[in-house]
Amino acid sequence: MNEDSFELASRFVSESYIRQASQALSRRRRQTKSLLSLRKLPEEGWDEMSIEAFVRDLSFMDSNNFLGNVGVGEREGRVACRLVAQRHYGLAHGVGRSGDVAAEQPKAAGSSLMSKLTNILARDALHVAGLEGLTEVIVLPLATGMAMVASLRSLGSLARPVSSSSFSSSAVASSSSATYLPQASAFCPSSSAAPSPPLPTSP
Template sequence: MFRMDVSGLIPKNMENRGLLILKDNLRFIEDILSHRRIPKEGLPEDKIRLLLKFFSLMDTDKDPKVIRIGEREGRCVSKIQEELVSGFCHGIGRSGNLIDPQPKAPGASAMYNLTNSMLTSFLRNLGLKVHGIGLPVATGLSLSLCLNAVRRMYNSNVVIYPYAAHKSPIKGVYLVGFRMRLVETKLYGDAVKVDVDDIEDAIVHEIDMGNNPCILSTLTFFPPRESDDIVEIGKICKEYNIPHIVNGAYALQNRYYIEKLRKAFKYRVDAVVSSSDKNLLTPIGGGIVYSKDKDFLREVSLSYPGRACATPIVNILISLLSLGMKRYLELMEEQRRCRDLLEELLNNLVEKTESKVLNINNPISLAVTVNSDPVEIAGKLYNLRVTGPRGVRSTDKFATCYLHKYPYDYIVINAAIGVRDKDIIAVVEKLEDVLLRR
């Protein structure tokens, strides 16, 4: 790449030895750029910083001879600002297309394309034969971009939404200007879910009305709402030739969800949206969109207005490089064990508290009924420095995702990727203290 001439500064034998060490220490950059896949083993932080520095030095604001006369030239008041974006002051994308190379940002453009290549290899290592791109926005706005792509490609004008009480996708639908048709949930034992026949009826009704519907289904959610049957929905969408977007916010951390996606992709799934922070342990602000159709991903990119901050994409790349595939698979296994431990401990707890663990099919979260105000209980847990549990009253139609009165008050506890055994043990102990103290 460049010749480091140290001849005459040290003896020849030491020069050869030093250059050999330097070459070996820099070989990881050559390996990453040639393979463009998530590494098997994670990289140390000093090497990741070096790679980011290598890319950022390619951008024009780092040119020591540049004459900057534009209105957008990567000027920063403080060095802290430059550090916060890892040196990529020009951001990513162009006004017309997020994934297009930016002339002022050769390094950021290369970094973004490398990230997308690594994301694709990561997804394929999980068993999903798809292409992936990182987006500089979180789940709700990522869904908006996907829905806008659906409008551009298929002239869709109404979203059929199997009801899930999550504000982000609902706002995402309205932001794009679609009309929403809700399909109500039903109660099956403890579980709240949407009947696939009702979804098909909604599709037929909208088509008969002269509309072009699309489906926004939900794969990952809190109990008692169970996953939509995305495989059967995919079959229906294929039969009626209508687009299907899946909200899989935290789908990549568990084999149960991945297997559902793998099967659904055999039928009709135009794209899935997952969160970078929920799956790849990044700060909040990044989305992952994946599809079998590269043209659809390009339409998603074309839907983004303007350039974007590079930081969410850098965070995705850092996670992929830091974890490596081996460590990620280990974290998935650890998540599964923690979920099993949580179920065991909650079953022990309900024997003491005259409550029950709700019978909900969910590989991440569990819900336990309570005999007093669940919101108050969740507040006490928060004051005990426990973050994450949700307290839901039976009358809260939004939170239960059920438009009638749900049979129970309950607390939801998660065992998501990154959680540890000691966290699970501690939260159940604190929940027991709160419940028995009453």
């Protein structure tokens, strides 16, 4: 509701009550203005009603939620099940376009704005965590299987085997940390590791 609507509402409800309600709604609008202007995480977290109202406003900005609109284009968001639409606040468009995952959706200003804000807030969160050198961040949806594969590959890159040229039984016996044994292809405590048997030599 805008100021004109509040003025009309005062004809039905006491003006003092309407003024109080107008001030409360103005405070929520200032939250949105601050978020868009400062481009960083708010100092005070939003309550759930403010978050839902903001997401709903973004949803209203997508063409599939325009009043009286019947989308027939190939890029039009459509949801067959109303329960699914309610669960996702009416947001039916994806992110990006062919060849550019960060591109704006031509018929989804709200979804595009949400994607941009998500990237900006994620970057600010990483800056707060100490990663000051980051300049650009993009947040992408990731399925569970792909997330597990990416995590395991990252962990695997940290556990590189020791080359056989630098491996010796004396090093294993004197080391107090876990040592990677190339012959066994497993991590073994150095205290229980035995020297590897000599490799057979050709006659």
